[in-house]
Amino acid sequence: MPTDFTPVSALIGGALIGLAATLLYALLGRIAGISGMLNSAIENPGERSWRLLFLAGLILGAGAWFALASPALPARTGFPLPWLLLAGLLVGIGTRLGNGCTSGHGICGLARLSRRSLVAVLVFMACGIATTTVIRHLLGGLP
Amino acid sequence: MKHHLVALLSGLLFGLGLAVSGMTEPDKVLNFLDVTGSWDPSLALVMAAALAISLPGFAWVRRRNASHGTMATTHVEAISMRLLLGSALFGIGWGIAGYCPGPALANLARGSGEAVVFVIALLAGSQLARLAGSSR
Numbered sequence: 235m236p237t238d239f240t241p242v243s244a245l246i247g248g249a250l251i252g253l254a255a256t257l258l259y260a261l262l263g264r265i266a267g268i269s270g271m272l273n274s275a276i277e278n279p280g281e282r283s284w285r286l287l288f289l290a291g292l293i294l295g296a297g298a299w300f301a302l303a304s305p306a307l308p309a310r311t312g313f314p315l316p317w318l319l320l321a322g323l324l325v326g327i328g329t330r331l332g333n334g335c336t337s338g339h340g341i342c343g344l345a346r347l348s349r350r351s352l353v354a355v356l357v358f359m360a361c362g363i364a365t366t367t368v369i370r371h372l373l374g375g376l377p
Numbered sequence: 378m379k380h381h382l383v384a385l386l387s388g389l390l391f392g393l394g395l396a397v398s399g400m401t402e403p404d405k406v407l408n409f410l411d412v413t414g415s416w417d418p419s420l421a422l423v424m425a426a427a428l429a430i431s432l433p434g435f436a437w438v439r440r441r442n443a444s445h446g447t448m449a450t451t452h453v454e455a456i457s458m459r460l461l462l463g464s465a466l467f468g469i470g471w472g473i474a475g476y477c478p479g480p481a482l483a484n485l486a487r488g489s490g491e492a493v494v495f496v497i498a499l500l501a502g503s504q505l506a507r508l509a510g511s512s513r
Contacts, residue, residue, distance in 0.1 A: 236415040237405045244419040247398020248426025254390035255427070256434030261383045263442075266391060268479040273503055284384040289482060291388020292395070297486030299396035307396075309489030310403055317473055322481075322495040324470030326502020329478060330510075332463025336477040337391075339464075340424060345431035346439075353456050354464040361468025366410035369473065376473075 255341050258288070265346075267338020268292070269329035317376050332358075392483050398423045401483045403475030403491075410472050 255266040262284070275285040300307055329335045332354055334343060339358075343351020369376060399405045400423055408417035471477050476484075476495050484492030 235404045237399075237402065237408045237417045237419075239417050240399055240419050241422055244398050244422035245426040247394045247396070247400065248423035249430055250390050250394030250397060251423065252394075252427035252430030252434070254387045254394060255431050256438075257383065257390070258387040259431075259435055260438045262380060264384075266387065268477075268482065269503070272478060272482075272500070273507075276500070277507075284380050287381050288384040288388035288391075291385045291390075292392035292479065292482055293486045295389040295392025295394075296396040296401055296483035297392070298389075299393055300401075300487045303396075307402075307487070309484055309487050310491060311489075313403075313474060313491050315494065318491055318494050319498045321470040321474035321476065322498025323502035323505075324466045324473070325477065325481075325495075326470075326499035326504075327506040328463045328465070328467030328470060328502075329499075330463065330503045330506035331459050332467055333460065335467060335479070336471075337479050341427045341431055342435070344428055345435040350456060350460055354460060357461055357464035358468035358471060361465045362410045362472035363412055365469045365472025366407055367413055370411055370414055 251337075251341060252345075255337070255345070259342065259345075265338055265342045267334050267342060269325075269335040270333065270338055273330065314376050328358075391479070392486070394427075395480055395483045401480045403480070405475075406471070406477075406480070407475040410475075 258264050258266045266288070268289075271285045271288060275282050275289060325335070332339070334351070334354060336358075339348075339351040339354040344355065395401050399419055405417055405419060408415050409420035467477075474491075474495065476492070478499060481492050481495045481499065485496065
């Protein structure tokens with residue numbers, strides 16, 4: 235489904251994300267990487283509470299916007315289930331092996347001038363573009 | 378206490394930013410990745426705006442820490458096979474459904490069935506990779 239290019243909301247939303255990551259790094263010395271935070275919240279009981287609060291805040295913050303948005307912003311439905319499961323599995327395995335996702339490597343890692351993060355971002359962007367292109371233009375969409 | 382407030386506030390801003398920017402819409406993400414088709418460059422501007430804040434912000438924090446002598450900031454940065462393979466698998470999964478971990482969690486806020494399934498699969502995949510890694 236085509237979507238509109240939304241430069242103003244993209245810039246405002248992006249700035250909020252950058253501010254959130256900077257706040258966490260400046261005041262707690264922590265990286266706002268969502269995949270890592272999720273894993274640690276499950277596996278590291280000693281430091282669970284602040285991570286759970288961050289994740290709860292993330293859901294509430296998005297929820298506030300969904301509640302206020304006009305016209306309403308309904309969630310996507312109808313994506314084929316097997317592909318959704320495969321995508322989730324790959325993202326789970328990949329972010330564990332690669333130690334990060336769009337937030338940890340993309341926002342925080344690049345801000346820390348990490349060479350590893352730059353490589354990670356280039357690889358996942360290239361693989362994401364390749365995958366979407368193959369699915370949409372070679373296979374003509376998912377079955 | 379302060380730690381908890383900061384974490385909550387940062388999470389709120391992060392989630393709000395994801396939703397405001399439209400990155401919680403998986404079709405918008407897929408259209409960003411579809412550079413030869415119905416390309417929507419919004420995601421690039423989200424990254425650019427986030428980095429416009431976080432690059433100088435992180436640099437300032439590192440300078441402050443260096444002058445206080447706290448927090449070691451040098452680390453070995455090896456580009457491992459693990460990093461390359463992991464990032465590639467993540468990119469493929471991202472390109473299939475248009476969800477990465479943050480936006481998937483954010484979608485739970487509006488009761489998205491897709492997000493529930495995706496997050497469960499993501500947690501399963503992550504634990505699978507963890508177990509496989511520890512048994513080697």
